[in-house]
Amino acid sequence: MSDVFHAMSSPVRRKILSMLKSRDMTAGEIAECLDVGKSTLSGHFNVLKAADLVSTSRSATTITYSLNVSVAEELIAMVATILSISKEEEDQSHD
Numbered sequence: 001m002s003d004v005f006h007a008m009s010s011p012v013r014r015k016i017l018s019m020l021k022s023r024d025m026t027a028g029e030i031a032e033c034l035d036v037g038k039s040t041l042s043g044h045f046n047v048l049k050a051a052d053l054v055s056t057s058r059s060a061t062t063i064t065y066s067l068n069v070s071v072a073e074e075l076i077a078m079v080a081t082i083l084s085i086s087k088e089e090e091d092q093s094h095d
Contacts, residue, residue, distance in 0.1 A: 012041075026065070052068055
């Protein structure tokens with residue numbers, strides 16, 4: 001899960017994930033929406049793939065990225081649990 005938190009630490013990677021929420025996109029389509037060099041964008045894609053937040057499919061020279069919803073849901077559940085525990089601890093300290 002530390003790979004996921006690392007991947008989410010970048011505003012560019014969060015933007016990529018946000019774009020992939022609505023539909024699968026090619027690397028070129030994503031690049032058109034971001035002001036980032038191709039080599040930098042490639043590094044962001046590698047981090048997202050390593051965290052299993054995106055999956056890829058290749059057709060000839062075109063790579064299409066898809067959001068891995070199950071990992072994103074797992075992250076949301078974990079954050080919700082952490083926040084819930086923190087809230088419970090805070091409530092107990094006020095008792």
